[in-house]
Amino acid sequence: MTTLRLWLLLRRRTASGPRDPARLTSALAVVAFGVTTAVALVVVGGLTAFVQRQLTGTGGDESGAYVVLAAFATLLLLVPLSTLGGAAARLAVARRDARLATLRLVGASTGRVATLTVLDAAVQALTGALAGVAGYLALLPLVARLRFQGRAFEVGELWVGVPGLAAAIVAVVLVALASATSSLGRVAISPLGVAARTTPPGMRAARLIALVLAAVGAASVSSALAGAPAAVGIAVTMLLVAGGMATLNLVGPFVLGLVGRVTAARARSAATLLAGRRIADDPRTAWRSVGGVALATFIAGITAVAALLTPTDGGDPAADALAHDVGTGGLLTLAIAGLLAAVSTGVLQAGRVIDQRRTYRDLALVGTDARTLDAARFRETLVPLLVATGTAAGSMLLILGPLVGVGTFADPTVLVRYVLSVAAAAGLVLLGAAASTPVARAVVAGAR
Template sequence: MTAPGNQAVTMNSQGTAMSAGPQPAASAGSLRSALRLWRLLRVRDAGRSDPQRLTGVLAVVAFAVTTAVLLLVLGGFGAFQQRAEAGGPYSDEGFYVVLAGTASVLLLVPLITLGGAAARLSMARRDERLAALRLAGATTSQVSVMTVLDATVQALAGAFIGTAGVFALIPLVLPVTFQNRPFTYAELVPEWWVFALTVTGVALVSMLSAGASLRKVAITPLGVAARHTPNPLHWSRVVPLVLFAACFAVLVHYGLAGIVVLVAVLAGGFALLNLLGPWVMSLVGRLSARRARSVGTLIAARRIIDDPRGAWRSVGGVALCTFIAGLTAAAAMFDSVGSDDPIVADLSTGGLLTLTIAGLLAAVSTGVMQAGGIIDQRTQYRALHLAGTDLTVMHAARLRQTAIPLLAAVLIATAAALVFMLPALGFGLLSSVPLLIQFLLSVVAVCLLVLAGNLASARVVRTVLA
């Protein structure tokens, strides 16, 4: 019997995979066969019974939003750089550039989350399909070509749409005033090389994600097809965050927390928060499963336990928004005491703008990941439907699958914001009623956006049950 890795696969007129005997792994014929396979599979996967086309559309939309918002953020950062280089009474020696850079670093978190969601959206279905082809005799080169083509076509399509979409987003930012003057359209348009680097970066993110799935398929197609459960997460993820918080408290106590240190603390803190989040989600899922009083809650809890990383990714943007809401409320408190410094007012404005962008990204991420999860778990949804589960129960389970991690993420991020702000600003933050009201309204608004993103994916359930 010939090893699967040394055979080629072709498609018959019905689109069924057929072994074509031993072939050189890197031959031109193997490449042509892979291209023909990819084209035929793209056509056959567009039916209602296998909504691969819907998966592809969602991935393209997610890549487009990622590209457009990233270009808008980079354009804003470039606008502040231009103003600092030009000088003037409000240049403040590049201080605004540092603040814009801080906001850009914060927004990279939900942007990376959304880009990763787009890259992972069709990964599970692609793994299943490519694993079957490997078992049927596809060579490593054929699987590699099809995987790279899938990832690159979706990413580039979304990136080009997003590149055009940024020109429609720029007018929405023009009324915002910084340094006592609004932006101009020309200021917010990035340089041409920024467009090129952004499109290239989005494509690379998708290709790296495809490479990770390819490694699993090429080595262990049986393991991918069986969908083995990953190892449980360990409590040791808490240790780095505790050490990080202790180091920050020491820096603040000795007056060493300058603006550069604060930016580094923000970036490092969110990286560690993303490390801790999945472990917290696994605990929340187990607790919810033990105390479940309804079928919908039990289903939602079991899904959170099965994929705590996915549960955290779906609400990680809310954690960022909660933290930004705390910083914005603190800036608004200083602005309300009658400070004549324009930087204080601009801090509040910048915080609200960053919060708005992060909230919209979080909502889009949740909608995309929920839709992708429904498509990935369509066999489970069909089994529940055939077993007599009502559609309202399925929707309740989906909603709680988002709402339970959402509440946990808000609580975690609020605690992180207090750890960050109390050493620097004192306990006066907790006694300011306007500050608390603004903080609560901001967090509630973001949570409503995320829940709206969850509800927007309800139609996908009907699609997979059709």
């Protein structure tokens, strides 16, 4: 049997079984790739629109500031975009590893396994990328209604061009192929270990050092910035925020692992015990599922403070327009980050259900009811969500506090805006997690 025919048979088997976990995995991966492509194209299109306005002189006196701020927002959104793209790739790889490892155990050659991997990954990524391009085209008229610099966007300003579309498709496919290829070594060298599953290695408390260093660095920089030009202050602030996000992604999984162990140790119900054990067993994956909310919490703080520190008095129309647009852009960035976080959570939670289908089957066989499994899955999202928002808020105070003053966050305007923004992002994530319920029901029903 040729490799292509074997791949087509595997695809046909997946398509014929509506409850086949592989089919659910493929659908989720395509959705994740599609959302990643569509949002990435929209964000890049917005950045190029501001660049075009600056180059053509139609953006006003503050056009350079708009380009810098748009580039900063784009860099911030790279974090949830990469998380969602990585989630799509890992979701496909998780199921593919088990299937290909089984083929290796029954005698399939390494070359055949590699070819099957490349075909599967390329088709899923290409399908998702093409769907994302269609989504981008559908969103263009809606995004064009946004007003910046005193006028709405034109569709032509937001158009990235055919080369941009091609580059996005190629990038998505390459990410999928890179993830698939990285898993080949484990499948080829130790297929039994892949099929049997292994526990991820633990993390060390040394990660907390990064948070201390970031706080000390922020305090030192804030004192050194006194009297510095505004451009220098903006650049340094951007670097501090980027460093804060990197620090948060280092510290967050470690803190979440501790909370997971405490939750499991003090659990008073089976659902809480299951949630705590799952979080403690793999805090990195649990953190990735809510990492977008941590970013949204950071962005919400920046947006709330910016609204207070950039008041408009009517004396300078250009400055007033910039201040207004900074608030609009911050809310838009926050909304995109919240949406990406919700999709990431839904994809990762559904993927974990599929990946843990044997555990779900065993729990169902010993009499665990669906309500307990649903409650455990909900708490598996809620606990990391609370940890992510709390850790992000604390990190934001440590890093931004020395720059703007901790008392700024006690202002009622800042506080109310911040709490509402974080609550909205958290609500989107919980909604995304709820989307995995049908997947869990299908897996449990198929196991019985």
